Amino acid sequence: xxxxxxxxxxxxGLMGAPMACNLLKAxxxxxxxxxxxxxxxxxxxxxxxxxxxAAQAARGAAVIVSCVTDGPxxxxxxxxxxxxxxxxxxxxxxxxxxxxxxxxAISLGERLRDRGLRFVEAPxxxxxxGAINGxxxxxxxxxxxxxxxxxxxxxxMGKTITHCGGWGAGQGVKLCNQIMGAMNLLxxxxxxxxxxxxGIDPEILIKALGGGAAASWAxxxxxxxxxxxxxxxxxxxxxxxxxxxxxxQAAEQAGVALPGAALVTQLWRSxxxxxxxxxxxxxxxxxxxxxxxx
Amino acid sequence: xxxxxxxxxxxxGLMGAPMACNLLKAxxxxxxxxxxxxxxxxxxxxxxxxxxxAAQAARGAAVIVSCVTDGPxxxxxxxxxxxxxxxxxxxxxxxxxxxxxxxxAISLGERLRDRGLRFVEAPxxxxxxGAINGxxxxxxxxxxxxxxxxxxxxxxMGKTITHCGGWGAGQGVKLCNQIMGAMNLLxxxxxxxxxxxxGIDPEILIKALGGGAAASWAxxxxxxxxxxxxxxxxxxxxxxxxxxxxxxQAAEQAGVALPGAALVTQLWRSxxxxxxxxxxxxxxxxxxxxxxxx
Numbered sequence: 001x002x003x004x005x006x007x008x009x010x011x012x013g014l015m016g017a018p019m020a021c022n023l024l025k026a027x028x029x030x031x032x033x034x035x036x037x038x039x040x041x042x043x044x045x046x047x048x049x050x051x052x053x054a055a056q057a058a059r060g061a062a063v064i065v066s067c068v069t070d071g072p073x074x075x076x077x078x079x080x081x082x083x084x085x086x087x088x089x090x091x092x093x094x095x096x097x098x099x100x101x102x103x104x105a106i107s108l109g110e111r112l113r114d115r116g117l118r119f120v121e122a123p124x125x126x127x128x129x130g131a132i133n134g135x136x137x138x139x140x141x142x143x144x145x146x147x148x149x150x151x152x153x154x155x156x157m158g159k160t161i162t163h164c165g166g167w168g169a170g171q172g173v174k175l176c177n178q179i180m181g182a183m184n185l186l187x188x189x190x191x192x193x194x195x196x197x198x199g200i201d202p203e204i205l206i207k208a209l210g211g212g213a214a215a216s217w218a219x220x221x222x223x224x225x226x227x228x229x230x231x232x233x234x235x236x237x238x239x240x241x242x243x244x245x246x247x248x249q250a251a252e253q254a255g256v257a258l259p260g261a262a263l264v265t266q267l268w269r270s271x272x273x274x275x276x277x278x279x280x281x282x283x284x285x286x287x288x289x290x291x292x293x294x
Numbered sequence: 295x296x297x298x299x300x301x302x303x304x305x306x307g308l309m310g311a312p313m314a315c316n317l318l319k320a321x322x323x324x325x326x327x328x329x330x331x332x333x334x335x336x337x338x339x340x341x342x343x344x345x346x347x348a349a350q351a352a353r354g355a356a357v358i359v360s361c362v363t364d365g366p367x368x369x370x371x372x373x374x375x376x377x378x379x380x381x382x383x384x385x386x387x388x389x390x391x392x393x394x395x396x397x398x399a400i401s402l403g404e405r406l407r408d409r410g411l412r413f414v415e416a417p418x419x420x421x422x423x424g425a426i427n428g429x430x431x432x433x434x435x436x437x438x439x440x441x442x443x444x445x446x447x448x449x450x451m452g453k454t455i456t457h458c459g460g461w462g463a464g465q466g467v468k469l470c471n472q473i474m475g476a477m478n479l480l481x482x483x484x485x486x487x488x489x490x491x492x493g494i495d496p497e498i499l500i501k502a503l504g505g506g507a508a509a510s511w512a513x514x515x516x517x518x519x520x521x522x523x524x525x526x527x528x529x530x531x532x533x534x535x536x537x538x539x540x541x542x543q544a545a546e547q548a549g550v551a552l553p554g555a556a557l558v559t560q561l562w563r564s565x566x567x568x569x570x571x572x573x574x575x576x577x578x579x580x581x582x583x584x585x586x587x588x
Contacts, residue, residue, distance in 0.1 A: 102492065125506045137506050162502035165494060172492040176485035176499050180508035183484065186554045187477025191470035194541070197548030198396065198466040200459060205470050208456035212419045212431050213529075214474035216510040235507075247488070254491030257585040260480045263557055291551040 004028045005062030007153065010054050010077045010084060011098070012040045015124070016067035018131040019097070019157045021046045023065075025134075026156035033057035033077075058084035058092070063153055067097040070242055071104035078108070085115060093118045095150050097138075101246050102168035102175070103253060105141065109167035118146050121167060122154060123174040127234050135159045139177075141170030175250055178243045182264045182281075184216035188223050189285040193292055202227050222282040233280040237271050240281045244268065298322045299356030301447065304348050304371045304378060305392070306334045309418070310361035312426040313391070313451045315340045317359075319428075320450035327351035327371075352378035352386070357447050361391040364536055365398035372402070379409060387412045389444050391432075395540050396462035396469070397547060399435065403461035412440045415461060416448060417468040421528050429453045433471075435464030469544055472537045476558045476575075478510035482517050483579040487586055496521050516576040527574040531565050534575045538562065 006029040009020040013034070020043045023030050030048040033056070034040045040050040051057040054077045058064050064084050066077055074096055078084050084094070094112055096105065096119070109119040120142035130136040136158035140147050147163050154161050164173045188205075191214070195202045206223050209215070225231075244265040251258045267287045274290075276283040300323040303314040307328070314337045317324050324342040327350070328334045334344040345351040348371045352358050358378050360371055368390055372378050378388070388406055390399065390413070403413040414436035424430040430452035434441050441457050448455050458467045482499075485508070489496045500517050503509070519525075538559040545552045561581045568584075570577040 125503070125508070127507070130506075137502060139502055160502065160505060162498060164498050164502065168492070169494050172489065172494045173498055173502055176489050176494075177503045177506065177508045179485045179488065180478075180481040180499075180503065180510065180513065181506075183477050183481025183554075184474075184508070184510050187474040187481075190477065190552045190554050191473045193550050194473065194545055194548065194552065195466065195470050197550035198462070198544065200463050200466045200470075204456060204458050204467055205474075208431060208433055208454065208458065208467055209419070209471045209474065211454060212424075212471065212475075213421070213511050213515075214419070214471045214478070216474065216478050217507050219474065221507075250492065251488055254488065255586060256487050256491035257582070258484045258488065259557055259561070259585070260477075260484050260554065263553055267553070288551070291553070292549060 006031065006060060008032070008058040008061035008064045008084065009043065009048070010057060010064065010066040011068040012043050013067070014128050015131045017042045018128065019067060020048060022134045022157050023153070024048055028153070028156065031057045031061060053082040054078070054084045055082045055087040059087040060089060061092060063093050063095060063150060064088060065095045065097060069098065071100035074098050074100055074108065079111065085112070085117065088117060090116055093120060093146055093150055095120050095122050095153070097122045097124055099123045099174050099243055099246070100171060102171040102250055105171045106168045109142065119167070120146050120150055121170045123171055124158060125174065125177050129234070138162070139164050139170040139173045141165055141167050172250065175243070175247045178240070178247060179258065179261050181218065182240070182244065183260050184218040185222055185281060185284055186264045186267070188216070188218045189226070189288045192223065192226060192285060193288045196289070197292060225280065226282050226285040231276070231279040231283050233278065235281050236278055237268055237281055237283055238277040241265065241268055241272065300325065300354065302326070302352040302355035302358045302378065303337065303342070304351060304358065304360040305362040306337050307361070308422050309425045311336045312422065313361060314342060316428045316451050317447070318342055322447070322450065325351045325355060347376035348372070348378045349376045349381040353381040354383060355386060357387050357389060357444060358382060359389045359391060363392065365394040368392050368394055368402065373405065379406070379411065382411060384410055387414060387440055387444055389414045389416050389447070391416045391418055393417045393468050393537055393540065394465060396465040396544055399465045400461045403436065413461070414440050414444055415464045417465055418452060419468065419471050420452070423528070432456070433458050433464040433467045435459055435461050466544065469537070469541045472534070473541055473552065473555050475512065476534070476538065477554050478512040479516060479575060479578055480558045480561070482510070482512045483520070483582045486517065486520060486579060487582045490583070491586060519574065520576050520579040525570070525573040525577050527572065529575050530572055531562055531575055531577055532571040535559065535562055535566065
């Protein structure tokens with residue numbers, strides 16, 4: 001007999017599918033839903049049950065996890081006609097692991113609370129590799145007691161679980177993560193452009209500078225892909241641009257000027273204009289190279 | 295009897311003095327010179343001999359190290375009226391460890407070669423802490439045989455010694471280092487501005503994001519100083535701006551567009567305008583905060 005609660009998992013895409021599989025591995029029963037039902041296949045293969053609507057997947061589940069692209073998608077899957085809220089039991093906790101606007105997370109929390117339901121936001125960092133290995137960093141926002149209740153569920157999917165504050169704080173920290181990752185990558189791309197222009201082997205940057213003040217995750221992990229000309233996405237330009245739009249909106253609401261974030265967003269827009277939106281974010285290097293026409 | 299060659303050390307400032315002391319610790323005899331002679335005191339206390347001119351310090355030395363601020367300073371101390379070249383023995387190798395323009399390093403190499411002297415450039419990263427502990431990263435440019443000959447001398451001052459290519463390549467890699475360090479720091483400052491504006495504890499950024507795609511030396515080492523409001527320099531804004539000027543010149547010569555490096559240079563200029571030029575480079579955080587008037 002399985003004593004762990006049943007979890008509904010809404011959104012089994014590149015991130016969601018391996019995360020749901022890790023819940024199954026940890027012993028949870030998982031009912032799942034995805035708009036394109038074919039994408040539930042890996043979860044079903046691992047022992048999950050697929051449903052035709054979010055409502056059906058959510059029926060009787062103790063925890064309802066959503067992991068979709070943007071705020072309107074979360075609204076649809078939770079509050080739409082056949083959304084999870086229509087079928088959720090009153091004690092259920094909703095855990096949204098998508099990256100959405102902090103203001104939208106606050107709004108969702110309030111709307112669910114008004115229906116007697118509980119809401120926790122839990123956006124993640126660590127990419128598909130982290131999702132597969134269960135090593136995601138999870139940035140949680142919501143009431144203390146609710147966060148404590150879902151912590152074991154989150155621990156099945158991630159390694160570092162940080163309670164950042166109330167609704168919106170987890171999403172806010174996620175946006176800070178995107179800013180830093182973006183600027184670190186811009187630094188790598190500009191350094192590699194200068195090295196290229198000066199006839200310096202860019203491998204030297206990784207070897208000679210990886211241990212000091214230039215050190216970053218981007219230098220260690222994305223510079224080798226740039227050198228190899230491998231533009232396959234770990235994380236896509238189009239998705240990053242969705243996140244940069246959230247950064248710009250949150251900054252505007254908070255009255256905060258972010259010139260670097262604005263610049264790198266424009267440069268990624270150029271990548272999109274050149275048809276590189278579905279390549280990895282490190283396609284930024286090609287934008288910089290084109291700027292210098294080399 | 296000391297079998298190690300005597301080294302002349304020209305420029306015993308914040309970086310040069312501890313580097314010269316590490317040469318003494320490794321068993322080299324050191325004769326030194328500094329424009330302001332009082333700054334030779336730590337080297338003399340460690341067993342070195344101070345001289346009134348660069349020429350006097352260089353007389354009879356096998357290796358002549360210079361570690362000053364900028365290209366014109368190197369020219370003065372090597373090629374000026376009482377410069378080291380006037381007294382150097384013909385087999386001597388010059389090792390310039392200052393951060394100067396790659397084009398200037400090439401020019402110095404050529405001018406010394408024309409006088410029958412040898413030249414190696416060896417700018418460093420790792421700051422005063424690295425200089426004191428002998429853990430600098432040293433970015434070497436010059437002819438293979440000359441680099442091999444001075445490698446033991448460099449090994450007394452640094453941990454990672456990378457031969458980057460011919461004259462100019464070591465300086466070029468150093469400039470790439472400055473670009474990445476600058477952009478990583480700008481990312482930290484903008485993330486902290488957004489966190490501040492959203493009412494999020496900035497400590498969370500370090501704890502929750504230090505292991506993932508946002509990770510950088512700046513997040514680990516400079517963010518805590520920013521949170522503490524400790525603006526004491528590890529590396530000064532004014533000196534960083536000298537390096538950013540070298541970046542801009544090298545990029546112009548190579549025909550490389552560096553919009554991010556240009557932006558952060560302008561922001562540091564604002565720090566200088568506010569009288570923060572002799573504070574640490576992380577005073578950039580105050581520029582961002584003032585932009586948002588919080």
